[in-house]
Amino acid sequence: MSDPRVRPVGPYPISQGGWHEGGSSKAYVTNDWRLEKPVVDLEKCVGCLYCWVYCPEPAIDLLDRAGKGPSKVRIDYDHCKGCGICQQVCPPKAIKMVPEEEEVANNGSI
Amino acid sequence: MEGNSKLSQFQPVKSIFEINREERMAPGHRACAGCGPMIAVRQILQSLDVKPVVISATGCVEVTTSTYPDSAWLVPWAHVAFENSAAVASGVEAAMHALKVRGELKEERPVIALAGDGGTFDIGLQALSGALERGHRMLYVCYDNEAYMNTGIQRSSATPFGAWTTTSPVGKEWPGKAEIKKDIMGIVVAHGTPYAATASISHWKDLMTKVRKAVSQNGPTFLHVYAPCNRGWRFEPKDTVEVAKRAVETRFFPLYEVENGRYRITVPVAKPRPLEDFLSLQGRFSHLLKPENSETLKELKSIVEERWSKINAAASVQAQV
Numbered sequence: 265m266s267d268p269r270v271r272p273v274g275p276y277p278i279s280q281g282g283w284h285e286g287g288s289s290k291a292y293v294t295n296d297w298r299l300e301k302p303v304v305d306l307e308k309c310v311g312c313l314y315c316w317v318y319c320p321e322p323a324i325d326l327l328d329r330a331g332k333g334p335s336k337v338r339i340d341y342d343h344c345k346g347c348g349i350c351q352q353v354c355p356p357k358a359i360k361m362v363p364e365e366e367e368v369a370n371n372g373s374i
Numbered sequence: 375m376e377g378n379s380k381l382s383q384f385q386p387v388k389s390i391f392e393i394n395r396e397e398r399m400a401p402g403h404r405a406c407a408g409c410g411p412m413i414a415v416r417q418i419l420q421s422l423d424v425k426p427v428v429i430s431a432t433g434c435v436e437v438t439t440s441t442y443p444d445s446a447w448l449v450p451w452a453h454v455a456f457e458n459s460a461a462v463a464s465g466v467e468a469a470m471h472a473l474k475v476r477g478e479l480k481e482e483r484p485v486i487a488l489a490g491d492g493g494t495f496d497i498g499l500q501a502l503s504g505a506l507e508r509g510h511r512m513l514y515v516c517y518d519n520e521a522y523m524n525t526g527i528q529r530s531s532a533t534p535f536g537a538w539t540t541t542s543p544v545g546k547e548w549p550g551k552a553e554i555k556k557d558i559m560g561i562v563v564a565h566g567t568p569y570a571a572t573a574s575i576s577h578w579k580d581l582m583t584k585v586r587k588a589v590s591q592n593g594p595t596f597l598h599v600y601a602p603c604n605r606g607w608r609f610e611p612k613d614t615v616e617v618a619k620r621a622v623e624t625r626f627f628p629l630y631e632v633e634n635g636r637y638r639i640t641v642p643v644a645k646p647r648p649l650e651d652f653l654s655l656q657g658r659f660s661h662l663l664k665p666e667n668s669e670t671l672k673e674l675k676s677i678v679e680e681r682w683s684k685i686n687a688a689a690s691v692q693a694q695v
Contacts, residue, residue, distance in 0.1 A: 286451070287400035289444035297407060313390050317420075317578050318615050320412035321401040329395050343401035347408030347604075348612030 290343075294321075298346020300361040302339055303368050308358035309336045315350035315359060324350065380424075381482055384590035387421065387582040394420050403446035405438040408611025410601035410618065411517040412438075413575045415488065418515060418599075421582035422589060425449045426484040426513075427466055431459035431493030434524045434603075435517065450483070457497045460505035460514055463487035467510045484589040485512040491532035492522045495556050506565040506594045513588045513595045516558065519603035527606040531556040534626075536667075536674045538658040539606070549661060549670040554677055562596045563632050570596040571631035571640070576619035580629060580640055587631075600627045608657025620652040625682040630689065637688040646682075649675055 311334030316324040323344035328335035351359045362368060387393060398419035405412045411434055419426070430436040430453045439446040440453060454462045463485050473479040487505075489498050494516035502514060521539045522528040529539040535554045538544045542551035562570045569591045573581035581599065588595035602617040604610065609617055621627040622641055626649065629641040653659035653671075662671045 284443055284445045286445055287448045289402035289439070289441075289446040290400045292402040292404075292444055294402060294404075317390065317393075317417065318413055318575075320405060320407075320409040320416065320614075321403075322397055322399065322416060323401055326395055332391055334391065335395075340401060345407035347614070348610075349408055349413075349615055352612050353615055 293342045294345050295342050298344060299364055300346050300348065301341065301344065301364055301368075302346070302348065302350050302359050303362050304337060304339060305358045305360070306336055308356050310334060310356050310358070311336045312355055313337075314353045314355060318349050318353045320347065320349070321345065379482055381484055382590050382592065384587050387579050387586065390579075393582060394423055398425065398448045399439070400446045400448055402444065403439045404441050405434065406603075406605055406611070408604045408614045409434070409438075410575055410603055410614045411435050411490065411519055413614065414515075414517045414581070414599045414601040417575060417578050417581050418486070418488075418585050418597075419449060421585045422484065424481075424483055426486045426589075427451075427463075427470075429453070429459050429463040429466060429485070429487045431487070431489035431498055432456035433490035433493050433517075434519070435488060435490070437524050456493055458501045459487040459489045459493060459498055460501040460512075463512045463514070464505045464508060464510045467512050471511075485510075486589075487512060487514045489514070489516055490523075491516060491518045491520060492530045494518075495531045495558055499561075503561075503565065506562065506567055506596070509593050511592060511594070513585070513597060515597045515599060517599045517601040519601050519606060520555075521603070521606050523603045523606045532558070534674070535677055536659065536662055536670050538608075538661065544661045549667050550658075559596075559598055559632070563635070565594075566635070567596055567632075568593040569631070569633050570598075572598045572600070572627065572629055574600040574618045574622050574627060574629060575602075576615050576622065577629060577641055584631060584640075606658070608660075609655050613655055617652070617655050620647065620655065623647045624649050624652040624678070626652050626678055628682055628685050630685055636692045637685060638692075639685065639689045643682075649678060 321343050323340040325338040325340050326335045348361050351361050399416050427450045436453050467485045520533050521530055527540045529542045533551050536550040538550050544550050569588050571584040573584050602614050625643050625646045630639045661667050
């Protein structure tokens, strides 16, 4: 009866499969991937959005997401992997990379 | 689909402030720090006002954004297999067309097939060719990181001549890959595709304008995006954008578009930087800068020059007509 070589005759229960809520990866934190963290100097930031356009994560939060003009930025330290592209592409050089252990006032943002 | 749909309106990107700010990709995906393909995907998704339907082939982007049990996509998304992103996208487009004819389609969305160079140049080539020939209204995006990266940097037919990969090693016998990169744009253009273009992540405005133009076409379109991989190309993660920029500035990767057979160079490079500026940043080309490989370097330079002059000739001939 329970001969493993004999397959049961259908109907097979078909799994409904599944999907996951879009954007659920946000709950996964990648902050332990980085060695250096970017710190934004909001005095120097001109809101050009270049860091946001070139961020692979995105780990750049726009302070003005609804608007259609320049917007200053805040780093999402839960998801930033510390690649340093934002520092490289920032035209006014408002972003600097500091060692992860270093204490920065307000964690480098407002 | 009919040419008078809402999607057919083309607006070039004039300023960074007009692009869509609502995120279409969530953070927390498992792509490496400084991932070039992920920058390409984000720029493509943010350039459109309407949320597209994205069909991924197997590849870095698919593996890292859909790691069980998470999804990083905030747009409708599907993955089926390595070779058939173009076929699946064709089916989605056909289904949406059928719903539209019946009057049951609530919202028109562009269909984007997204594959890496392995899923386009090698494994997905026949599905791509079929989709182009059938004339589905879809955009096929190839993000080109020039090897099979997430399986361990094996060579693909998109790997450039002379590059190191784990299956085109560098030693006494071989100076890196011995074959030249496949001319995928030539293959796509030979299908009579209404719009095909190359783009680089370093030139976001050019890339986004091309995405919008491609989506507005009433037929199959192709976008070849240069997306450096810091793990496979052996450079610092912070240099991803710089490497892509230098590829354009040294004429290694020309940015052009082909609209109904007419070539146009969108980012002219009047005075190219020396090719060494591009090669020296990357470990995969470090052997070419040694004296014993000067012949290989010379050959690579002539390949780059030949590729540029071929495209330049095609563009300038048609400019005179």
